[in-house]
Amino acid sequence: MVNFLIFGPPGSGKGTQSVKLAEKFNLLHLSTGDMLRAEIAAGTELGKKMSTIMSKGELVPDSVVIEMIANKIDGSKGIAGFLFDGFPRTVAQTVALEEMLNTRGMKIDCMLALDVEHDELVKRLIGRAEVSGRADDMDPAVIENRIDVYNEKTAPIMNYCEERGVYQPVNGMGSIDDIFGRLVEVMNKIV
Ligand code: ADP
Numbered sequence: 001m002v003n004f005l006i007f008g009p010p011g012s013g014k015g016t017q018s019v020k021l022a023e024k025f026n027l028l029h030l031s032t033g034d035m036l037r038a039e040i041a042a043g044t045e046l047g048k049k050m051s052t053i054m055s056k057g058e059l060v061p062d063s064v065v066i067e068m069i070a071n072k073i074d075g076s077k078g079i080a081g082f083l084f085d086g087f088p089r090t091v092a093q094t095v096a097l098e099e100m101l102n103t104r105g106m107k108i109d110c111m112l113a114l115d116v117e118h119d120e121l122v123k124r125l126i127g128r129a130e131v132s133g134r135a136d137d138m139d140p141a142v143i144e145n146r147i148d149v150y151n152e153k154t155a156p157i158m159n160y161c162e163e164r165g166v167y168q169p170v171n172g173m174g175s176i177d178d179i180f181g182r183l184v185e186v187m188n189k190i191v
Contacts, residue, residue, distance in 0.1 A: 002191050003083075005161070006018050006084070007113045007157065008116060009150045010143070010150060011122070011128070014031075021184070025187060028072075030082055037134075054136055056136075059090065062092050062096070065089070066096045066097075066100075069084070081106075081109070111161040113168065114170055121147060122147075170182050170186060
């Protein structure tokens with residue numbers, strides 16, 4: 001098993017690239033954002049609680065996403081590895097993920113960190129709001145808060161991964177296909 005993290009600020013293209021990469025490398029794409037939105041769409045108690053937090057652009061509690069991921073890691077067969085998208089988002093989540101993987105004889109093999117300029121992030125998210133209908137894409141103040149939360153709580157994971165020798169920065173500016181090509185080049189050296 002080869003396990004990748006796709007990493008970057010909101011609007012960096014993680015979700016778009018993940019779908020293409022998962023198909024190309026036979027990876028199971030696990031997006032905590034998608035899982036949480038599925039809970040909201042299904043009207044579960046958890047979904048109701050989380051939707052308020054998400055619509056403000058804050059992070060849901062670590063314990064919620066850690067449990068979601070733990071449930072998905074077991075029982076996945078016939079895949080080459082996992083592609084984690086939007087998880088981990090805090091150093092505590094990273095430590096929990098490493099532990100989950102280590103106890104199953106796996107590790108984080110590579111963090112693909114997409115690098116995108118601030119103004120481009122805002123532009124993409126505002127553009128996406130029209131198609132996604134996502135509450136957290138509609139309001140410019142919420143978008144700025146998500147970027148601030150990323151810089152404060154999520155970005156430190158890059159240092160953590162660099163110390164472990166698994167950090168791979170990737171230029172996230174340009175066309176979807178150009179960025180995909182850059183990611184594939186890095187991943188081909190690892191699989
Ligand atoms: P984005 O495009 O902002 O990266 P996501 O779909 O990954 O969007 O996440 C949307 C929201 O879901 C986040 O702003 C946050 O509230 C919540 N969320 C998703 N993943 C996590 C996580 N790993 N930890 C905490 N909150 C999360």
